[in-house]
Amino acid sequence: MLTGKADSENAKLTWHQTDRMMFQLIEQAWDLFCVFDIYGNLIYATQSFDRIVGFIPDSFEQVVEFIDSEYRMDVHKLFIKTLQTEDSIKLEFRAKRACENTIWLECTTLPIKDENGELVQISFALNDITLRKNQENRLISMAFHDPLTGLPNRRLFKEQMNQMLMQTKRTGRSLALLYLDIDDFKIINDTMGHDVGDAFLQEFAVRIQSCLRDIDIFARMGGDEFTILLPAVDYKEHVESIARRIICCMEQPWEVKGHTFRATVSMGITMYYPDSDGSTMMKQVDIALYDVKGKGRNNYQFFRFKEENGQE
Structure with missing residues (x-):
């Protein structure tokens, strides 16, 4: 001045x-x-x-x-x-x-x-x-976050995924997408009540979050379906270690509102490849998840590219 x-x-x-x-x-x-x-x-x-x-x-x-x-x-x-x-x-x-x-x-x-x-x-x-x-911040949070778990919702996830894909294309480092589905979640809701189901989903979000890095993105897509984005993962083995960690954390008994029970999760996984886009990767993890469900659940499966182009 x-x-x-x-x-x-x-x-x-x-x-x-x-x-x-x-x-x-x-x-x-x-x-x-x-x-x-x-x-x-x-x-x-x-x-x-x-x-x-x-x-x-x-x-x-x-x-x-x-x-x-x-x-x-x-x-x-x-x-x-x-x-x-x-x-x-x-x-x-x-x-x-x-x-x-x-x-x-x-x-x-x-x-x-x-x-x-x-x-x-x-x-x-x-x-x-x-x-x-x-x-204003509360309204923004409500528009982009799941009110039950506080996780990013489908809308925010799509935006974050698009941003991460652009970053991946610039840096050349790979990216993994995981699609999680809680096995037999409907049984928990039907036999124990929706209040137990809601409390379980909240605890589920906390458990899964503890398996992830700070840079990873964890979102609730709706119901008992969740997605995880793992940026900067250069090897398939890195993704597998996180998937196994999630399976392991699910094995611990659940104690929710006076009920003790066990729950498992199935996961479809795909890796980023040049020219991958969000919609294609979502289709791939959905196919991989369907494959896991058909093989007994409580596991993870990487998308097999031969399903689209006839080769591994």
Whole structure:
């Protein structure tokens, strides 16, 4: 920011001569409000800064300090753009409250001109929009995640798969797709009740997740069907070790809502090959899964390419 001490002092005098009713209006209209001269020197900040942020700033840099580092450059640009265009501009960003938790703020810049039409001050009018942002995030989460298990749903999975396929084509590293189906899940639902079935699915998601890496994608496609994407797996043996780990974790007895029982899972697996696409790979794992089901379940099967083109 530029500095202009004399101009800053004159601006402060002008501001503090403003009618007290204007101060009261400002305090009630916005959660936070501050005014800078065109050099970035702070002229005025409402007392609410102390309550919300934990201190009353005395400079532009102190205002920026409580803003999440991801958005600090955006706030600098906001000031400069308002200075250049002399237009009111809005920006949403995260910041830290006095109690260290996160707050979302909507900032509106208000350019202030003197009687000659010259820009002399820039105001930051800020409102707490944390509740709205949390509601938006919940709606987004509901649209892309399974409400029972919290896993990505079919819609999000398709997007993630397409992104991963593009990444795989760029890097040349292989990718594996697994399609999981819980054996005889309908019997669990019918004999023990849907509340037990739901609790079982939640525990199932936790168990399977413990077998995977942080970079792997695990999604619920609906009912008792799940998918797993394994990026950066260069050897079939790596995929087999994860498949065996999943089979092994399923062997442990299940204790759900007072019921003890055993459950197994069948898996169809396919590997990425040049020119593979999402729909083709989904078709391949479906065929492989059908093959497992026909051979007694509780196992995994890689897609055999001879089923499509007559060769292994």
